[in-house]
Amino acid sequence: MDKIYDVIIIGAGPAGITAGVYAARKGMDLIVLTGDIGGQAAWSGDIENYTGYQFVTGSELTAKFEEHMKKYSIPVKEQEEVTGIDKDGNFFAVSTLKGKYKARTVIVSSGKRSRELNVPGEEEFKNKGLTYCATCDGPLFSGKDVAIIGGGNSALDAALQLIKIAGKIFIINIEPELKGDAIMREKVLKSDKVTVLNKTRITAILGEAFVKSIKVKKDEEEKEISVQGIFVEIGLIPNSGFTGLLDKNKQGEIEVNCANETSVPGIFAAGDVTNVPEKQIIVAAGEGAKAALGAFKYISKSREGG
Numbered sequence: 202m203d204k205i206y207d208v209i210i211i212g213a214g215p216a217g218i219t220a221g222v223y224a225a226r227k228g229m230d231l232i233v234l235t236g237d238i239g240g241q242a243a244w245s246g247d248i249e250n251y252t253g254y255q256f257v258t259g260s261e262l263t264a265k266f267e268e269h270m271k272k273y274s275i276p277v278k279e280q281e282e283v284t285g286i287d288k289d290g291n292f293f294a295v296s297t298l299k300g301k302y303k304a305r306t307v308i309v310s311s312g313k314r315s316r317e318l319n320v321p322g323e324e325e326f327k328n329k330g331l332t333y334c335a336t337c338d339g340p341l342f343s344g345k346d347v348a349i350i351g352g353g354n355s356a357l358d359a360a361l362q363l364i365k366i367a368g369k370i371f372i373i374n375i376e377p378e379l380k381g382d383a384i385m386r387e388k389v390l391k392s393d394k395v396t397v398l399n400k401t402r403i404t405a406i407l408g409e410a411f412v413k414s415i416k417v418k419k420d421e422e423e424k425e426i427s428v429q430g431i432f433v434e435i436g437l438i439p440n441s442g443f444t445g446l447l448d449k450n451k452q453g454e455i456e457v458n459c460a461n462e463t464s465v466p467g468i469f470a471a472g473d474v475t476n477v478p479e480k481q482i483i484v485a486a487g488e489g490a491k492a493a494l495g496a497f498k499y500i501s502k503s504r505e506g507g
Contacts, residue, residue, distance in 0.1 A: 206230050208496045209295050211283050212440075214240020215482045216472025217310035218266045219489035220496075224308075225273035225370040226415050227497045232304075233270075234281040234297060235289050239263030240312040241437070241473065242482050244336045246362040249384075251483055259336055262482070283311070285443050286468065291503075293467065305503065306496040309444060309455060309463075310489055313437030313480075318350060322406030330412025331431045334361035342430040349373065349413050350403055350435035354381035360389045361431045371426055372397045373417055397412040406431060439474045450476050461492040 208224050210217050213235035224231045228249040237243070245259030270277065278299075285296040286307060295302045315333035317323060332338040335349075339362050347367045349356050352374030356441065363370055371390075372379070377400055379386050389395055398417065407425070413464070414427045439453045447458045448464035454476040461469045471477075472485035472490040 203301075203303050205292060206232055206302065207500055208306045208308060208471060208493070209234060209293070209302055209304040210308045210310060211235070211295070212240065212309070212472070212474070213238045213277060213279075213488060214310060214312045214373070214472060214485060215242050215266065216240075216485040216489035216492070217308070218270055219486040220310060220471060220493040221275045221277075221489075222269055222273060222310050223490045223493035224496065225275050227493070229493075229497060229500070231275065232302065234276040234295065234302070235277065235279055236282060238267050242266070243336050245482070246336055246358050248482065250481070263480075283443050286446055288446070288465075293295070305467065305500050307468045308311070308461075308489075308492045308496055309441075309447075309468065309474060309491070310472045310485075311440040311443075311474045313439050313473045315433060316436045316438050318403060318406075318433055318435065320403055320405055322408070322482055326406050326408055326412050326431070329410065329423040330408060330429060331406060333433045333435065335362045335432050335434075338432075339363055339366050344368050345429040346427060347430035347432060348403075348426065348428045349432045349434055351436070352376050352379045352381070352399070353434070353436070354385065355436070356432075356434040357381045357385040357389050359434050360392075360395060361385065363432070364389070364392045364394055367394070367430070369427065369428075370395045373401050373403050373415070374399045375402045376400070399482075437473065437480075441474050444470075460495050461488060462495060467499055469499075 208231045210233045221373050243263040281297045287294045293307050346369040348371045350373050372399040399416050401419040404418050406412045455470040457475045469492040471488035473480045
């Protein structure tokens, strides 16, 4: 007979890791299935708003998360892409590209992925000057002129990282003004490396073997800007395509109540993949804790027959 876990946690970002720690502390038999460890947190640069850390980098915080999981010997299967969740009698079957797992409950904490530009040249120049992760690829652009596409916290975070590395930095923002945290905006706008182009959109990416320039348009005026790197920071799409059983909103986010319950009893969800409004590391961690406690209570009631 197949092993039946108490809970399968999908994703190992702040929500999934915290859910794992809480589930382990409750003595639940669990497994974590994930593409990587850290999720969006691992891609962040300087983090100054996670309680207990006046300053920590995304990679440092991710290392602390992973260390915490190891303390409880939580089994983690990396590079295990989940493809579906189905009901299997009183249990749930979670399918991946490598196999199938069975559990009494499931916590979906699969996070989000970068939204693409959908402009000419994007596919051609991926990993050839165009990237979706300043933390991962910023050091490759030392001294080079770059463009950041976006105007929210993600774009500001990328700018703060690149100010230390790159040459000129052009922020291409489709909105009338930059959004995001006031402190981050202030730091970015102080730099003489940064030029902000508001009410402007990118229309094409140009180059040969690598990126050489971008075309941008403001009102009816189009111009070309010479850059050797492009960082796309225009938002995220929830990784919820495998959750056909669950109700989702128009953005594809899994709908949850304040107890992290989804539309299917026994399946919980937490973090950026849900419709919880604030997409912050500390919020995701708290939601993961709630989801694990909810899964524990669900199993306890099932075993009591009530």
